[in-house]
Amino acid sequence: MTTANERSSNRKIALLLPPIARTIRWAPQVASGPIAFWIVYAGVHAKAPAGHVHLPMAGLTLCAAAGFLLDDDAAATVGCAPTPLAARRAIRIALGMPLVWAIWGALAWYAAALTTAAAIEFAGTLALTLALAAICADVIGEERAGVFAPPALFTLLGASAFVSARWRPVPVLPVGSTWFDLYGRWVIVLIVSVAVFLVASADPARRPPARKAISLVIAWPRRIMAELTPGHVA
Numbered sequence: 675m676t677t678a679n680e681r682s683s684n685r686k687i688a689l690l691l692p693p694i695a696r697t698i699r700w701a702p703q704v705a706s707g708p709i710a711f712w713i714v715y716a717g718v719h720a721k722a723p724a725g726h727v728h729l730p731m732a733g734l735t736l737c738a739a740a741g742f743l744l745d746d747d748a749a750a751t752v753g754c755a756p757t758p759l760a761a762r763r764a765i766r767i768a769l770g771m772p773l774v775w776a777i778w779g780a781l782a783w784y785a786a787a788l789t790t791a792a793a794i795e796f797a798g799t800l801a802l803t804l805a806l807a808a809i810c811a812d813v814i815g816e817e818r819a820g821v822f823a824p825p826a827l828f829t830l831l832g833a834s835a836f837v838s839a840r841w842r843p844v845p846v847l848p849v850g851s852t853w854f855d856l857y858g859r860w861v862i863v864l865i866v867s868v869a870v871f872l873v874a875s876a877d878p879a880r881r882p883p884a885r886k887a888i889s890l891v892i893a894w895p896r897r898i899m900a901e902l903t904p905g906h907v908a
Contacts, residue, residue: 694765699742699820703770706739707777714781729787730846733796736774737803737827742820743770744807760875767804774800791848791856798860801867802844803827808874 710732717728743766778796782788806826811819834842839849844863848855 702739702742710735738824741807741823745820746816795860798863805867805870
């Protein structure tokens with residue numbers, strides 16, 4: 675019985691792949707590659723030492739583009755589908771991640787900075803971006819979450835830069851040489867971001883009462899933007 679259920683689930687996922695792939699906004703992912711390469715190229719060939727900041731900056735470019743993976747123009751149509759929201763978003767991420775990681779891996783290799791610490795930092799930044807995109811989708815709608823996720827990411831990173839190095843939650847560059855400085859901070863960011871993403875991706879009907887109340891409050895910006903959208907019918 676379990677095997678039959680698993681086959682049925684796998685079949686449903688396979689049927690969802692083509693239509694979801696067609697609704698993903700691939701243009702930001704493709705455009706971010708040349709921009710990120712230019713950043714790395716400029717850093718590698720700079721006459722003055724630029725440190726290792728070029729790879730994290732290129733990674734931020736790729737992460738900003740990855741925020742558009744959750745954009746779904748058909749969200750209003752598929753919102754009542756039996757497939758859970760978290761599953762639909764997971765499929766979108768699974769389809770987009772190979773391209774994102776392939777570009778980053780090539781850039782890290784070119785910059786001679788393909789290290790475990792760099793990979794964990796990129797994974798943490800990517801997870802943080804997707805968590806912010808999920809929150810933005812819950813607030814303003816899934817059609818335009820990618821527009822607001824990158825500013826939210828840069829705001830968090832900018833605010834983090836003003837925190838002392840010892841307590842800095844999301845440092846773009848390592849603030850020390852200990853294990854926690856190289857890996858620990860971004861591992862925590864990765865775990866917390868995944869948890870936030872899952873909470874933000876829960877189906878509205880399955881959310882606890884407190885979460886539903888919060889959703890009602892934060893839904894006002896979405897309604898206001900819908901009213902301001904040309905062609906909106908009340």
